Amino acid sequence: xxxxxxxxxxxxxxxxxxxxxxxxxxxxxxxxxxxxxxxxxxxxxxxxxxxxxxxxxxxxxxxxxxxxxxxxxxxxxxxxxxxxxxxxxxxxxxxxxxxxxxxxxxxxxxxxxxxxxxxxxxxxxxxxxxxxxxxxxxxxxxxxxxxxxxxxxxxxxxxxxxxxxxxxxxxxxxxxxxxxxxxxxxxxxxxxxxxxxxxxxxxxxxxxxxxxxxxxxxxxxxxxxxxxxxxxxxxxxxxxxxxxxxxxxxxxxxxxxxxxxxxxxxxxxxxxxxxxxxxxxxxxxxxxxxxxxxxxxxxxxxxxxxxxxxxxxxxxxxxxxxxxxxxxxxxxxxxxxxxxxxxxxxxxxxxxxxxxxxxxxxxxxxxxxxxxxxxxxxxxxxxxxxxxxxxxxxxxxxxxxxxxxxxxxxxxxxxxxxxxxxxxxxxxxxxxxxxxxxxxxxxxxxxxx
Ligand code: PMP
Numbered sequence: 248x249x250x251x252x253x254x255x256x257x258x259x260x261x262x263x264x265x266x267x268x269x270x271x272x273x274x275x276x277x278x279x280x281x282x283x284x285x286x287x288x289x290x291x292x293x294x295x296x297x298x299x300x301x302x303x304x305x306x307x308x309x310x311x312x313x314x315x316x317x318x319x320x321x322x323x324x325x326x327x328x329x330x331x332x333x334x335x336x337x338x339x340x341x342x343x344x345x346x347x348x349x350x351x352x353x354x355x356x357x358x359x360x361x362x363x364x365x366x367x368x369x370x371x372x373x374x375x376x377x378x379x380x381x382x383x384x385x386x387x388x389x390x391x392x393x394x395x396x397x398x399x400x401x402x403x404x405x406x407x408x409x410x411x412x413x414x415x416x417x418x419x420x421x422x423x424x425x426x427x428x429x430x431x432x433x434x435x436x437x438x439x440x441x442x443x444x445x446x447x448x449x450x451x452x453x454x455x456x457x458x459x460x461x462x463x464x465x466x467x468x469x470x471x472x473x474x475x476x477x478x479x480x481x482x483x484x485x486x487x488x489x490x491x492x493x494x495x496x497x498x499x500x501x502x503x504x505x506x507x508x509x510x511x512x513x514x515x516x517x518x519x520x521x522x523x524x525x526x527x528x529x530x531x532x533x534x535x536x537x538x539x540x541x542x543x544x545x546x547x548x549x550x551x552x553x554x555x556x557x558x559x560x561x562x563x564x565x566x567x568x569x570x571x572x573x574x575x576x577x578x579x580x581x582x583x584x585x586x587x588x589x590x591x592x593x594x595x596x597x598x599x600x601x602x603x604x605x606x607x608x609x610x611x612x613x614x615x616x617x618x619x620x621x622x623x624x625x626x627x628x629x630x631x632x633x634x635x636x637x638x639x640x641x642x643x644x645x646x647x648x649x650x651x652x653x654x655x656x657x658x659x660x661x662x663x664x665x666x667x668x669x670x671x672x673x674x675x676x677x678x679x680x681x682x683x684x685x686x687x688x689x690x691x692x693x694x695x696x
Contacts, residue, residue, distance in 0.1 A: 248291060248293060249282050250281055273642075278296075283309060284308055285310075285666065286298050286308070286665055286668050286669045288301075288308065296645075297648060297650065297665075297676065297677070299663050299677065302501060302530060302531060302665070303534070304666045305531030305575065305667055306575055306584060307534075307578075307667075307668040312574050313571055313574045313575055315574075316571055316574035317571045321567050327559075328560075328564040334570050334573065335566070337573070339353045339355075345512070350526060351544065352542070352543050352545055352547075353542050355538065355563040355568070356541065357538060357563055358388075358529060359527065359528075361388075362527035362528065362539040362540060363392075363463070364388065364392050365541050365558075366496050367393075367461065368551070369494075369525060369543060370461035370494045373546070374459075375460075376458050376460035378415065378457055378493075379413060379460060379463060380415045380488065381416055381417070382398075382416070382418075382419045382420075382464050382471070383398050383417065383418050384399050384471035384472070385470070385471065386469075386470040395411050395413075396414050398410070398416055415448045418441060419468055420442075420474070422437050423610070423611045424472075424630055426444075428630075436479055437477045438476065438481075438482070439483055441480055442487060445488065449487055449490075449491035459492065460494070461488070462484060462494075464498065465500075465513075466513035467615070469502065469662070469664070472622070472655025473613060473614055473618065473620025473660055473663075474620075475615065476517075481517050482517060494525060495523045496524070497527070498527050499512050499513060499526055499528050500529040500539070503531065504528070506618050506664070507589075508586070508593075509615070525543045525544075526542045527539070527540070527541055528542065533571050534571065534575045538569075579667075587668070588616040589616055591671055591674060592614070592615065592617045592619065595669075595677065598675070598677075599612045599621055600612050606685040608623050608624060608625070608636055609622075609624075611630075620661065621660065621661040623636045623640075623661065632658075633659055634659045636659070636694070637653045637660070638658070639688060639694075640688075643687070663677075
C-alpha cells in the first residue's frame with residue numbers, strides 16, 4: 248500500500264510538528280487517506296470511501312488526463328510568467344470565453360485567498376475606497392485582508408480584533424433561517440428586501456462622506472450553510488453598490504467551474520444581466536493543483552495598472568499550472584460534466600426531498616447542481632437547528648464509508664459538494680444510508696442536543 252509509516256506514528260508526528268490550529272476532520276479518530284480515484288478515497292487499510300466533500304477534485308481525484316498534462320509539462324518547462332508562454336495565453340483565452348464579454352482580463356495566482364486579496368486591491372485602486380461590504384457568515388480566505396471581511400471566522404474572536412471599521416456586514420439573504428424568512432413574508436420578493444439592507448449601508452457611508460469600495464459575496468454561500476439567494480438579490484445589490492460608486496466582486500472559488508450544472512459560473516444562474524466587475528476563482532480550477540485567478544474588466548485592470556506598481560507572482564500562471572488548468576477544462580467539456588452535474592444533482596436533490604416527507608428533522612433541502620444542503624431541525628416551525636443530529640449523521644456516515652461535512656453557523660447543515668463524477672448509483676447509496684440513519688435518530692427517543 249501507499250503507507251510509509253504506521254498510522255499511530257503519523258498521528259504523533261502531526262501532533263509534535265504540525266500546528267495545533269490546523270483543522271483535521273474527525274479529530275478524535277482522524278482519517279488517514281493514502282490514495283484516491285474519481286469520487287473515491289482509500290484509507291491505509293485499503294477501504295474505499297465515497298467522497299462527498301472534495302469539491303476541489305472537481306473532475307475526479309487523480310484524473311489521468313489532468314495528471315498526465317502536469318507530468319508532461321513538468322518535464323519540459325516550469326518557470327515564472329515574466330517570459331512569454333503559450334500555455335498562459337491560450338488558457339487565459341479559453342477561460343475568458345466562459346465569461347460574459349466585459350470580463351476579459353485574467354490575473355493568475357495560487358489560491359483562493361490570493362485571488363480575493365488581489366480583487367480587494369483592485370477594487371481599492373479603482374474606487375479609491377477601502378470600505379468593504381461583506382455578508383454575514385461569509386468566508387473569503389485565510390490572509391489578514393480576508394480574515395477582516397470573513398464573519399465566519401469572527402465568531403471565535405472578539406469583534407474588536409477581527410472586524411475593522413471599514414468592514415460592513417450585510418445580512419445573508421437566507422430565506423430559511425436569515426433575518427427575513429419566507430414564512431414571515433409570503434408573496435414578497437425577499438431578494439429586494441435583503442438588498443435594501445445593503446443599500447442602507449451605502450447610504451450610511453454616504454452620510455459620512457464615504458462610499459463602498461466593493462461588495463464581495465460568493466454567488467451561492469457555501470460556508471454559511473449552502474445558501475441559495477433569492478433570484479433577484481444580486482441584481483438589486485449590484486445596482487445599489489454601483490450607484491454608490493462601488494465594485495461588485497463574485498467569489499466563485501467554491502461554486503465555479505460548472506458545479507451548478509447549467510452554467511460555468513454560479514452568478515450566471517441569476518440572469519444574463521447579473522455581471523460582477525471582478526470574479527475570483529480557485530479550488531476546482533486545478534483539480535487539486537494550486538492555481539487560482541482573478542477575472543475582471545479592462546477598466547478595472549487599467550486602474551490597477553494605473554497605480555504604477557507592477558504585479559508579480561512567482562508561481563501564478565506558470566506553464567505547469569496552466570497546463571493542468573486547461574486539462575481540467577478539457578475534462579469538463581469532454582466528459583460533459585456540467586450536464587452530468589445538473590442531471591445527477593437534480594436526481595440527488597429529488598431523493599433528499601423524498602426523505603423530507605418521511606423525516607420531520609429534515610427542515611429544508613436546497614441547492615443547485617452538485618451544491619446541495621440539507622438543514623436538520625428540531626422543529627419545522629421554529630426551524631431550531633439540530634446540530635447534534637447532523638454530527639451523528641457524519642459519524643454514522645463515516646462508519647458506512649461515506650464522507651460528508653456539515654457547516655453553517657449552527658453546524659447543522661449537511662453539505663454535499665462531491666467531485667462532479669459522483670453518479671446516480673452513488674446518489675442512491677447516499678439517500679438510502681441517510682434514510683436509515685435518520686430513522687435510527689428518530690428511534691433514539693432520548694436523542695438530545
Ligand atoms: N473563498 C471561498 C468561498 C472559499 O471557500 C475559500 C476556501 N475555503 C477561499 C476563498 C480561500 O481559498 P484558499 O483556501 O485556496 O486560499
